[in-house]
Amino acid sequence: MKKINIGLLGFGTVGQGVAKIIHEKGEQIKASTGCELEIKKVLVRNMDKERAVKLPKELFTTDAHLIPNDPQIDLVIEVTGDVELSYELMQIAFKNKKHVVTANKAVVSAYFEELSELAAENGVYFLYEASVGGGIPVLKPLKDIIKLNEVSRVRGILNGTCNYILTKMTAFGADYGEVLKEAQELGYAEADPSSDVEGTDTQRKLRILASLAFGAKVTEEDILCLGIDKLSAFDIEAMKERGKVVKLVGDAKEVEGGYEAIVQPVAVSAGSYFSSVNQAFNSVAVSSDMVGEVKFYGAGAGMLPTANAVLTDCLDVATEEQIIANPLRDRGMVCKTQELKGVFYVRTEEKTAALAALEGEAVASSPYAMITKPVALKELLELLSSDPAASIIRMEGEDY
Amino acid sequence: MKKINIGLLGFGTVGQGVAKIIHEKGEQIKASTGCELEIKKVLVRNMDKERAVKLPKELFTTDAHLIPNDPQIDLVIEVTGDVELSYELMQIAFKNKKHVVTANKAVVSAYFEELSELAAENGVYFLYEASVGGGIPVLKPLKDIIKLNEVSRVRGILNGTCNYILTKMTAFGADYGEVLKEAQELGYAEADPSSDVEGTDTQRKLRILASLAFGAKVTEEDILCLGIDKLSAFDIEAMKERGKVVKLVGDAKEVEGGYEAIVQPVAVSAGSYFSSVNQAFNSVAVSSDMVGEVKFYGAGAGMLPTANAVLTDCLDVATEEQIIANPLRDRGMVCKTQELKGVFYVRTEEKTAALAALEGEAVASSPYAMITKPVALKELLELLSSDPAASIIRMEGEDY
Numbered sequence: 001m002k003k004i005n006i007g008l009l010g011f012g013t014v015g016q017g018v019a020k021i022i023h024e025k026g027e028q029i030k031a032s033t034g035c036e037l038e039i040k041k042v043l044v045r046n047m048d049k050e051r052a053v054k055l056p057k058e059l060f061t062t063d064a065h066l067i068p069n070d071p072q073i074d075l076v077i078e079v080t081g082d083v084e085l086s087y088e089l090m091q092i093a094f095k096n097k098k099h100v101v102t103a104n105k106a107v108v109s110a111y112f113e114e115l116s117e118l119a120a121e122n123g124v125y126f127l128y129e130a131s132v133g134g135g136i137p138v139l140k141p142l143k144d145i146i147k148l149n150e151v152s153r154v155r156g157i158l159n160g161t162c163n164y165i166l167t168k169m170t171a172f173g174a175d176y177g178e179v180l181k182e183a184q185e186l187g188y189a190e191a192d193p194s195s196d197v198e199g200t201d202t203q204r205k206l207r208i209l210a211s212l213a214f215g216a217k218v219t220e221e222d223i224l225c226l227g228i229d230k231l232s233a234f235d236i237e238a239m240k241e242r243g244k245v246v247k248l249v250g251d252a253k254e255v256e257g258g259y260e261a262i263v264q265p266v267a268v269s270a271g272s273y274f275s276s277v278n279q280a281f282n283s284v285a286v287s288s289d290m291v292g293e294v295k296f297y298g299a300g301a302g303m304l305p306t307a308n309a310v311l312t313d314c315l316d317v318a319t320e321e322q323i324i325a326n327p328l329r330d331r332g333m334v335c336k337t338q339e340l341k342g343v344f345y346v347r348t349e350e351k352t353a354a355l356a357a358l359e360g361e362a363v364a365s366s367p368y369a370m371i372t373k374p375v376a377l378k379e380l381l382e383l384l385s386s387d388p389a390a391s392i393i394r395m396e397g398e399d400y
Numbered sequence: 401m402k403k404i405n406i407g408l409l410g411f412g413t414v415g416q417g418v419a420k421i422i423h424e425k426g427e428q429i430k431a432s433t434g435c436e437l438e439i440k441k442v443l444v445r446n447m448d449k450e451r452a453v454k455l456p457k458e459l460f461t462t463d464a465h466l467i468p469n470d471p472q473i474d475l476v477i478e479v480t481g482d483v484e485l486s487y488e489l490m491q492i493a494f495k496n497k498k499h500v501v502t503a504n505k506a507v508v509s510a511y512f513e514e515l516s517e518l519a520a521e522n523g524v525y526f527l528y529e530a531s532v533g534g535g536i537p538v539l540k541p542l543k544d545i546i547k548l549n550e551v552s553r554v555r556g557i558l559n560g561t562c563n564y565i566l567t568k569m570t571a572f573g574a575d576y577g578e579v580l581k582e583a584q585e586l587g588y589a590e591a592d593p594s595s596d597v598e599g600t601d602t603q604r605k606l607r608i609l610a611s612l613a614f615g616a617k618v619t620e621e622d623i624l625c626l627g628i629d630k631l632s633a634f635d636i637e638a639m640k641e642r643g644k645v646v647k648l649v650g651d652a653k654e655v656e657g658g659y660e661a662i663v664q665p666v667a668v669s670a671g672s673y674f675s676s677v678n679q680a681f682n683s684v685a686v687s688s689d690m691v692g693e694v695k696f697y698g699a700g701a702g703m704l705p706t707a708n709a710v711l712t713d714c715l716d717v718a719t720e721e722q723i724i725a726n727p728l729r730d731r732g733m734v735c736k737t738q739e740l741k742g743v744f745y746v747r748t749e750e751k752t753a754a755l756a757a758l759e760g761e762a763v764a765s766s767p768y769a770m771i772t773k774p775v776a777l778k779e780l781l782e783l784l785s786s787d788p789a790a791s792i793i794r795m796e797g798e799d800y
Contacts, residue, residue, distance in 0.1 A: 021548060021690060025690075028547070028548065029547065029548065032546065032547040032548075033547055033723070034725075135690075135691040135692060135694065136694055137541040137544060137545075137694065140540075140541070140544070141537040141541060144537060144540070144712050144715075145537075146432065147428070147429065147432040147433055147712070148421060148425055148428065148429065148432075148711055148712065148715070149708070270671065271671055271675065271676060272676060273673075273676040273697070275671065275676070276671060276672060276675070276676045277673075289704075290421060290425075290535075290704045290705070290707070290708040291698065291699070291704070291705050291708040291709075292535060292698060292702070292704075292705050293698060294535065294536055294537065294696070294697065294698035294699075295695075295696070295698065296694070296695070296696060297673070297694065297695035297696075297697070298691065298692060298694035298695065299691065299693075302692070304689075304690045304691070304692075305690070307690070308548055308549070308690040308691040309691075311548055312544050312545075312547070312548065315544075315547055315548070320720075321721050321722055321723065322721055323433070323719050323721065325434075
């Protein structure tokens with residue numbers, strides 16, 4: 001029986017989920033893969049904190065450098081949420097020929113090229129299925145798709161907190177602030193929700209998806225990012241009257257001479273696929289030349305779904321499924337996000353002459369709301385820059 | 401560069417798609433996997449038939465036994481649609497230590513256990529991603545899920561022809577016969593559509609999915625099968641008035657002491673996930689204890705999507721991703737399909753006293769249509785056995 005010794009960096013929700021599944025499913029794992037996973041060391045900040053999942057206290061350490069340097073460790077699971085320290089620890093682990101599996105989208109997004117290259121150089125695995133779409137198997141199928149396909153678009157509902165808030169706003173006609181408060185009480189949103197509601201979390205996930213899908217270096221800076229924190233009950237209702245449902249979508253697509261990538265509230269038709277993705281669920285859609293469009297749906301977060309994705313990666317390491325190779329390419333695609341055009345719903349305090357000139361369909365006069373003619377988003381954002389409370393929603397057609 | 405010599409059994413739509421992708425994507429395949437695929441021999445029935453995709457004539461053979469016995473062939477791709485001959489040829493291939501990849505759900509369903517065992521015994525791959533859900537990556541993710549999860553339910557819209565017909569009936573209020581005729585003209589339905597519209601094709605795919613998912617021997621005989629060929633415009637309209645959309649769903653779920661498995665028209669809520677799966681698209685949903693419910697969506701058929709799935713399997717063989725092992729288990733689950741209960745919409749010529757006693761909600765008096773109280777399906781089918789034109793639709797709640 002092949003045995004994999006694991007060092008766990010972090011013992012929060014996902015780390016505890018990993019320990020719980022290894023404990024409860026150890027026999028099933030042995031039977032289905034012929035491998036045994038054992039947690040040998042766990043990096044924590046506080047040795048004495050009470051945790052829902054118990055491990056023997058001698059496994060814990062507060063010495064961050066112990067695990068990536070420990071010769072008995074084969075595989076490092078990084079689930080800290082931290083960026084700079086975890087980047088350092090992952091580099092050490094790779095240089096010591098340890099495989100790394102992570103759920104940490106922030107560090108993958110920040111150092112995707114560097115980490116992918118270092119892992120391949122050292123002949124070890126670097127897997128991060130849980131960093132996008134939580135429990136949904138999407139990066140492994142995507143890596144299969146890019147072997148044979150040119151991907152022309154990847155888009156998705158990638159943040160459960162935002163989708164939960166938008167679902168409640170749509171169902172109850174409630175305002176953003178109210179629903180956010182309720183979501184925080186229920187644990188669906190963090191005390192500081194900014195990285196979720198401002199779109200940063202979606203931006204990181206889109207950066208990972210688009211870089212893999214296009215074989216291009218699509219960085220966070222290449223992705224225009226608008227959140228859901230400006231949306232009001234009024235906006236959602238105005239869309240509902242037009243048969244539309246609002247979703248925060250990360251969307252990267254190939255265009256003439258390059259690609260456009262944006263995170264933005266999007267109005268999709270009621271009854272469409274994306275309109276059916278509700279609550280904290282996520283979905284990712286990948287369009288490519290041979291296989292057409294495939295979509296993946298499931299729990300985008302949560303202890304067990306995310307830990308399941310982490311452990312599925314660990315079993316790929318154990319059984320050597322997936323090839324050890326840097327999946328990133330650089331086809332030299334040019335970022336054309338600044339040229340992105342569309343039809344937008346806009347709500348703002350004041351109707352300026354410049355805005356009025358863009359009006360395709362009037363929605364309301366107070367607050368002033370309208371749906372534009374086709375316009376460059378950059379131009380629209382400039383016109384709205386004087387109103388910090390203005391909201392913008394991209395209008396999509398039936399086929400979105 | 402690793403080279404895989406392929407013998408192709410069958411050169412219909414999927415076989416030609418395989419040849420087309422190998423030809424067009426050969427360089428991409430080499431770059432992304434370090435492997436080269438080459439078609440060495442192709443079994444055809446007619447050497448001289450004109451085909452859309454051209455191959456040198458010397459590759460063709462009409463000798464069925466040549467390819468599985470040819471020492472230069474590493475991998476046999478079986479895309480004939482035939483059952484008995486292809487079973488025989490696959491057995492020979494396995495005994496000659498050749499890997500087999502197939503898109504043929506009929507032969508996988510008929511001899512799933514035998515083929516899986518024989519491949520594992522001979523230490524070669526037996527892969528069949530394209531047999532369920534066409535181009536959708538579903539069996540490979542499912543094999544990952546069952547390493548760590550207990551699957552409690554697997555269900556899906558698995559037949560593109562039926563889904564196309566139902567989508568058109570719903571959109572245009574058209575009758576089954578009309579839409580079938582149009583679907584045949586457009587190539588969405590075969591001249592003899594019986595295996596699609598009577599549910600047999602869905603039954604075979606559910607047999608494959610459920611056997612893998614449950615780790616149990618779920619045969620075609622264990623799956624109750626009702627098609628869409630009795631449905632009328634009247635039925636679809638009656639469901640529409642109740643906010644429901646009709647889909648042909650294959651559904652296998654764990655119940656107390658065993659499992660239930662059925663292929664049947666199901667009324668799902670408008671706006672639900674399954675209601676958004678339209679035209680010839682397919683979707684598969686898998687529910688399990690760690691990861692929750694994940695869903696996969698995409699083209700369930702078509703030359704390039706299906707050939708893409710076949711070639712993705714071939715690349716797994718070439719790069720040795722996936723483990724060589726029999727993924728089937730036999731947990732000895734008992735088939736409880738005969739005990740299946742539910743609430744059903746029923747339309748029949750005559751209102752009998754026995755049927756009237758089951759009535760929960762009256763729908764119409766001529767034709768007689770009603771929605772039952774909760775009832776055993778077997779009992780209902782007996783009551784309706786005297787009316788060959790009677791239609792039955794299972795009513796599902798908001799969470800389906």
